[in-house]
Amino acid sequence: MKNFRRTWLSAFVSLIVMTPALSVVAADKTAVVKDSKPKLVVVLVVDGLPQEQIVRYRDQFGEGGLRRMLDQGAWYSQAHQAHGVTLTAVGHSAVLTGAYPYQHGIIANEWVDKNTLEQMYCTEDKAHTYIGEETKKGAGTSPANLRVATVGDELRYATGNQSKVVTVSGKDRGAILLAGKTGTAYMYMSKTGRFASSTYYMQQHPAWVTKYHEGNPQNRFYGQAWKPLLPDSAYKNDVPDNMVATEDKGMPITYGSSSGKEDAEYYGKLLTGPFVDEMTLDFARAAVEGEQLGSNPAGVTDMLGISLSSHDYVNHAFGPESRMSHDHLQRLDRMLAKFFSYLDKKVGLNNTIVLLTADHGFPNVPEISKTMQRDAGRVDGKALVDDVNQVLLKKFGVDKLVSKWSGPTMLLNYALIEEKNLKAADVENAASAFLLTRPGIAQVFTRTQLEQGALPDTRLGKLMQRAWHRQISGDLMLVAKPYWYFGSGKSGTSHGSPYAYDTNVPLMIMGTPWIRPGYYSQYAEVVDIAPTLAHILQLRPTAAADGRVLTEALK
Numbered sequence: 001m002k003n004f005r006r007t008w009l010s011a012f013v014s015l016i017v018m019t020p021a022l023s024v025v026a027a028d029k030t031a032v033v034k035d036s037k038p039k040l041v042v043v044l045v046v047d048g049l050p051q052e053q054i055v056r057y058r059d060q061f062g063e064g065g066l067r068r069m070l071d072q073g074a075w076y077s078q079a080h081q082a083h084g085v086t087l088t089a090v091g092h093s094a095v096l097t098g099a100y101p102y103q104h105g106i107i108a109n110e111w112v113d114k115n116t117l118e119q120m121y122c123t124e125d126k127a128h129t130y131i132g133e134e135t136k137k138g139a140g141t142s143p144a145n146l147r148v149a150t151v152g153d154e155l156r157y158a159t160g161n162q163s164k165v166v167t168v169s170g171k172d173r174g175a176i177l178l179a180g181k182t183g184t185a186y187m188y189m190s191k192t193g194r195f196a197s198s199t200y201y202m203q204q205h206p207a208w209v210t211k212y213h214e215g216n217p218q219n220r221f222y223g224q225a226w227k228p229l230l231p232d233s234a235y236k237n238d239v240p241d242n243m244v245a246t247e248d249k250g251m252p253i254t255y256g257s258s259s260g261k262e263d264a265e266y267y268g269k270l271l272t273g274p275f276v277d278e279m280t281l282d283f284a285r286a287a288v289e290g291e292q293l294g295s296n297p298a299g300v301t302d303m304l305g306i307s308l309s310s311h312d313y314v315n316h317a318f319g320p321e322s323r324m325s326h327d328h329l330q331r332l333d334r335m336l337a338k339f340f341s342y343l344d345k346k347v348g349l350n351n352t353i354v355l356l357t358a359d360h361g362f363p364n365v366p367e368i369s370k371t372m373q374r375d376a377g378r379v380d381g382k383a384l385v386d387d388v389n390q391v392l393l394k395k396f397g398v399d400k401l402v403s404k405w406s407g408p409t410m411l412l413n414y415a416l417i418e419e420k421n422l423k424a425a426d427v428e429n430a431a432s433a434f435l436l437t438r439p440g441i442a443q444v445f446t447r448t449q450l451e452q453g454a455l456p457d458t459r460l461g462k463l464m465q466r467a468w469h470r471q472i473s474g475d476l477m478l479v480a481k482p483y484w485y486f487g488s489g490k491s492g493t494s495h496g497s498p499y500a501y502d503t504n505v506p507l508m509i510m511g512t513p514w515i516r517p518g519y520y521s522q523y524a525e526v527v528d529i530a531p532t533l534a535h536i537l538q539l540r541p542t543a544a545a546d547g548r549v550l551t552e553a554l555k
Contacts, residue, residue, distance in 0.1 A: 037537055038511060039351040040294035041303045042343065043529075045095060046332065047088060047174060048312030048495065050320055050361030051077065051504040053329055060234060060330055064337030066508075069356055073510030074553035075519055081360055081505055082525040084463035084479070084498035085408060089122035091359025091505075091526065092177040092307065096150035098530025098545030100466035105147035106177065107469050110138075112406035114472070120145070123176045128200040133189045135198075140172030142200035143181055148544040150180030151533045152303050157182075158539050164302045166287045168195060170276045170309030174359075178305035186283065188276060188309070193218030193267035195283050208290025212283060219262045221275045225252040228323070229330050238323040244365055251324060272313040274331040280308055281339050294347035301537055307359075308332065319365035319493050350512050353536065357526055358505035365493040369483045376483035379440040381405040383488070384478075391434045392427065396420070401427055402476075407486050408496065409474025412447075424448070431476055440484035447475040463498040466546075509553060511536075516555050524550060 054066065055077070061067040069075070081091050083100050085108060093099070093106040101107045106122050113120045123140030130141065152165035165183030169175035175185035184202070186195045186209070194213050197205060228235065228251055241250030253273060257265040270276045284306050287293065293302040311328055318324040343352055363369070369376035385405045392401045398420050404411040410431070417424050428446035435444045443464075445455055450468050455461035460479065468477055480486060485494045495502045507524055509515050514536050527547035534541045535549045 036513065037299055037301050038353045038514070039296065039301060040343075040347050041301060041353045041533060041537070042355070043095065043178065043303065043305045044336075044354070044356040045092060045174065045178065045305070045307045046311055046356065046358050046506070047171070047307060047309045048315045048360060048362055049329070049358040049506060050501060051079070051358075051506050052361070052501070053320060053325070054506050057326060057329055060230065061333045062337050064340055065333040066336060066356075067333075068337070068340060069354065069508040069510050072512070072517055073354070073508050074515050074517060074550070076507040076524040076550075076553075077519065077521055079357070079505055079507030079524040079526065080500075080503040081358075082463060082466065082503065082527065084460070084465075084467035086360035086495050086497060086502040088171065088312065088359050089173045089177060090467070092174055093146060094526045095357060095359075096152060096178055096180060096305070096530055096533075096542075097146070097148045098151075098527045098534075098542050098547045099148050100527065100546050102466055102469050103148055103544040103546070105145060105469055105472060107467065107473050108407065109173065111472060112404045112411055112474070114411065114474075117404060117411075123173050125200065128198045130189065130196045130198050131202070131205055133194070133196045134191060140176055140187070141198040143176050143179065146177060146181070149542050150178070150183070151530050151537070151539065151542060152178075152183045152305070153180040154534065154539045154542060155301060155303060155537060158537075159300050162296060162300045164291050164293055164296075165305070166291055166293065166303070167305035167307070168280055168283050168287060169305075169307035170271060170280055171307065174307030174309055175305070178307060183303070183305070186287070188271075188280065190268045190271060191264045193262070193270065193279075195279075206290060208286060212286040212290075216262075217282065218267065218270075218279060221255050221270060222262050222266060223254065223256055224275070225254045226273045226275075226327075227252040228327050229334075230327070235323045235326060238326050239319070239321045239368055241323060243368065244318045244322045244324075251327065253324075271310055272317055273310060274328055274335075275310075277308045277310045277332055278335055280306060281335055284339070285342055288343075288346060294351065312359075315362045316492050316494060319368060320362040321364050321368055349510070353509065353511040353514060353533070355510075355529060355533070356506060356508045357529065360495045361500075361502045361505055362495050363483060363485060363493055363497070363499070363501045365491075366483065366485075374483045375481065377440050378487045378489065379438075379478075379480055379484055380488040381407050381410075381478070381486050384435065384438060385410060387438070388431050388434055392430060395430050396422055396427065398422070402431065404474075406474045408478045408480070409468075410476040410478070412475040414475075428476065435476070435478060440481050441478060442481040443479040445477040445479075450477065460498050463503070467498075509550075514555060516553050518553075520553060522552060 121138040125142035125144040128141040129135040167175045167179040170188040172187040179185040366376040403413040432444040
């Protein structure tokens with residue numbers, strides 16, 4: 001009888017613990033029902049942050065920023081942007097659509113329109129302009145080129161537009177591609193130092209935006225210097241400034257202009273350093289206050305997307321091995337600590353999901369790679385077009401069979417190929433054979449191969465197939481060798497490859513009632529974020545989602 005009672009009591013207790021409706025989690029002062037939805041979802045994208053920098057510098061992080069996410073959240077060490085063209089617009093599109101480029105249609109930061117042969121910027125929309133700001137040709141003003149929905153779109157649909165989705169970034173593409181079709185995006189204007197939206201979203205800014213810009217907060221950094229945050233000994237493993245930067249670009253870096261006053265030169269310089277990120281987070285706070293994010297009725301979640309752009313600019317200019325990149329990440333960590341503290345007081349982190357990832361990683365500067373005995377360099381795509389056209393002219397007697405470079409692809413002139421009675425496959429194969437002999441080129445995939453899905457069954461083949469869009473992409477898809485990249489510059493570095501240094505990015509999720517903290521070595525992808533958030537928010541999954549729900553990290 002005693003055993004029966006013990007067994008029955010044990011089963012009863014287990015039933016109570018396992019029943020979601022009865023399960024609660026103690027959170028500071030308030031018990032949070034485990035099945036409840038967060039009041040606010042904050043999606044942070046650090047532009048150009050490779051996972052290896054989190055690992056390399058984690059011991060120097062402060063208590064409340066990235067360390068808080070590492071200790072209190074789920075951290076995936078093997079998370080990847082799992083497509084082959086790792087660029088800012090492509091990576092941002094993956095975060096909340098859960099889709100690869102072959103579906104979402106953002107194949108690069110810019111590409112050549114196959115019909116007009118004109119340059120198309122990823123968030124370009126001639127029908128819309130910035131509010132109160134100059135709108136140059138090709139400016140990013142709407143998500144017209146994004147072909148699929150985001151989690152934010154599904155969230156607003158499910159709540160009858162009660163949920164608010166607001167995004168902010170130093171780059172237009174960083175804000176717009178997180179906002180989706182129905183959110184509201186604000187982006188940094190490098191000519192004035194203000195944040196603005198576009199007429200796609202509204203005709204005039206709300207009052208809180210005007211109030212934020214009173215007193216010109218963007219001017220407070222004029223004459224300030226970016227100096228090392230940590231003691232010199234903290235940077236002992238970094239590459240010396242003179243190996244990655246000219247003498248006048250190493251730290252300290254003073255922000256000013258040749259005119260001696262705040263102007264477009266000064267506002268543009270701010271992007272390569274910590275201050276635009278500081279302003280972006282300040283503007284995000286203003287958005288929380290102005291839009292009352294996280295203050296909806298129970299069961300209605302708001303979303304705040306923040307793309308922090310400056311780490312990308314720093315890494316382009318100096319490389320991820322530099323003291324500047326190292327210091328910038330440490331400063332960003334401290335900024336995040338202050339922002340998390342603000343969210344905790346305003347909304348409560350126990351009512352909030354905070355997610356952090358990156359749009360891509362970064363390779364070393366080629367000159368640094370060479371010191372490590374690596375074959376490394378830069379490939380000038382436009383020069384390659386001239387070279388391949390000379391080879392095709394000799395073989396087929398027809399000039400300009402390759403019409404444009406649209407990195408990392410080339411566009412063939414199919415009208416000319418047909419007019420001259422050539423076989424497209426013959427031209428593709430001849431071009432491919434030549435390109436494979438050129439320095440820095442690892443692979444070339446032709447339109448015929450890509451349309452037939454005839455790429456090799458390898459990681460590289462899968463990533464490049466995912467990155468190619470049948471209607472938009474070019475006809476010859478080039479892959480640079482490891483440690484090479486497509487670019488014509490003489491210094492700095494860039495990204496865009498299918499290799500791990502470009503694909504392996506942070507993926508951290510924090511939210512006590514919903515997330516199981518810990519270090520996860522399982523393979524994960526950035527496209528897993530959208531299905532996971534949809535699951536937590538009890539939403540219809542985004543239609544094009546290629547990812548999975550990260551069930552192992554959920555309570």
